[in-house]
Every structure is written in C-alpha cells, then in structure tokens.
C-alpha cells in the first residue's frame with residue numbers, strides 16, 4: 001500500500017482553482033520531487049497531506065487514511081507520522097540545539113529524559129552535529145541550522161517526510177550535504193518523502209521520481225534519467241532553466257493598447 005496517495009484531487013482557494021485532478025502514489029522508501037513554477041500549487045499539495053486544508057474533490061490518503069475525513073483530534077494523531085522541514089522552519093532561538101531536537105519528543109511523548117537524551121544525540125549524530133548539541137542556534141551557520149531542523153523533523157521517526165524548499169539560501173556545499181542527508185535519512189527510516197524544490201540539479205541527484213506541476217495539474221513525471229532525456233517542453237524548460245516556454249514569462253494580460261486606454265492603438 002502506498003504511504004501517500006492522491007486520488008483525483010482538486011482544490012481551490014475561493015473561486016480560484018489551484019490543484020486539478022491530481023493522482024499520484026508514493027511508496028515507503030521512495031523520495032520524490034515536486035517541481036513547478038511559482039504559484040503552481042506545490043505548497044498546497046503539501047498542505048493537503050498535512051491536513052491544513054482539505055481536498056474539495058477526490059481523496060488524499062496517508063498510510064491508507066483519508067486525511068480529509070479526519071476530525072481535528074485524529075489529524076493531530078496523524079501528524080505524528082509526518083515530519084516537515086520548511087525553508088523558514090526556524091529553530092527556537094532561545095533553546096539550545098539539543099532542546100530544539102528534544103522539543104517534539106517532550107511535547108508528543110511521555111519518554112523519560114534519559115531516553116530523550118539518547119534519541120536526541122542519535123538524531124544529531126545522524127545529521128553530523130552531535131558535537132553541536134550545546135550550541136545555541138545563533139552560533140550555527142545556515143547549513144548547520146538546516147541540519148538541526150532536519151534532526152528535529154525526524155525526532156519522532158516519521159513515516160512521511162515533507163520538505164518545502166529545503167535547499168533555499170544554502171551555499172553549494174551545504175546544499176549538497178543537505179541533499180545527501182535527505183536521501184540517507186529517507187533510506188534509513190524507510191519513509192515516503194516529498195521534496196518541493198526549484199533546485200533541479202540537486203534534486204535530480206537524489207530523488208527516485210520527479211513530478212512537474214503547471215497550473216495545478218501534473219503535466220509530466222519520470223525518473224531522473226527519463227527527465228534528463230525528455231523532450232517534453234515543460235521538462236525542458238525546467239532542466240534548462242529557460243525563462244520562457246510552456247510556463248510563460250508573461251502573465252496573460254489584455255492587449256497592451258487596451259491596458260493603456262488607447263483605442264485601435266498599435267501593440
């Protein structure tokens with residue numbers, strides 16, 4: 001059974017459709033990337049998995065459970081299975097690295113402090129930062145802070161990991177380190193993981209599959225090898241970072257002359 005499944009999911013904010021008829025399946029151990037232009041609905045897709053919003057039609061299943069049908073209490077339980085790393089998922093600045101990672105364990109479990117200590121050190125070890133346990137967030141580089149946030153996200157051994165732009169703002173070395181960690185943690189924990197990213201090269205190096213979203217629809221998908229070889233115009237536009245293509249540079253607008261209030265003007 002897939003850990004994440006979208007069955008013909010559609011969603012709109014008010015009258016504006018954001019996702020249309022999305023179907024996909026992600027198995028345990030799979031790491032996938034969702035790519036698409038700004039506003040194509042990537043973050044919305046993650047919010048449907050976390051239950052922050054509910055599908056207007058179709059179903060979102062996490063570990064076989066229909067997220068849209070859950071009560072608030074049941075959602076709270078479900079979220080225990082999810083780990084999330086967001087671009088701006090900042091660390092608590094007044095807590096040490098250790099206490100940041102311990103936070104979800106203290107909040108969500110009744111484990112004794114001695115066990116929490118072991119778990120925190122294990123998670124920090126997994127991201128290579130056991131040595132920074134007693135540092136404060138202000139003392140960390142951006143890349144280290146992201147790795148601590150990653151350790152915090154996996155504190156409760158999630159079955160599903162959601163990453164929203166995990167590479168943003170990182171230097172090339174930290175970026176490669178975080179990418180490698182995302183892959184390693186996915187494999188070690190056997191999670192189903194989704195990375196929402198603009199970072200084509202980094203994500204192609206680590207993921208099993210890529211889904212391309214445009215205008216709220218899945219327009220292309222494939223393995224990194226298929227994506228690299230694809231002649232699909234959307235895929236090409238992303239891989240080659242072209243400003244214009246199927247995702248247009250210009251947002252649709254009235255004729256220039258009409259916008260300027262000219263009648264019969266020349267465009």
Ligand SMILES: Nc1ncnc2c1ncn2[C@@H]1O[C@H](COP(=O)(O)OP(=O)(O)OP(=O)(O)O)[C@@H](O)[C@H]1O
Nearest residue numbers: 013014016018036037038039040041042043044045
């Ligand atoms: N709370 C909201 N209320 C109304 N419209 C929203 C809301 N959140 C997002 N939108 C709109 O929904 C569309 C999809 O947004 P979403 O954040 O999912 O896109 P995205 O692909 O993640 O974009 P980006 O790459 O820029 O983060 C956008 O047009 C956005 O303006």
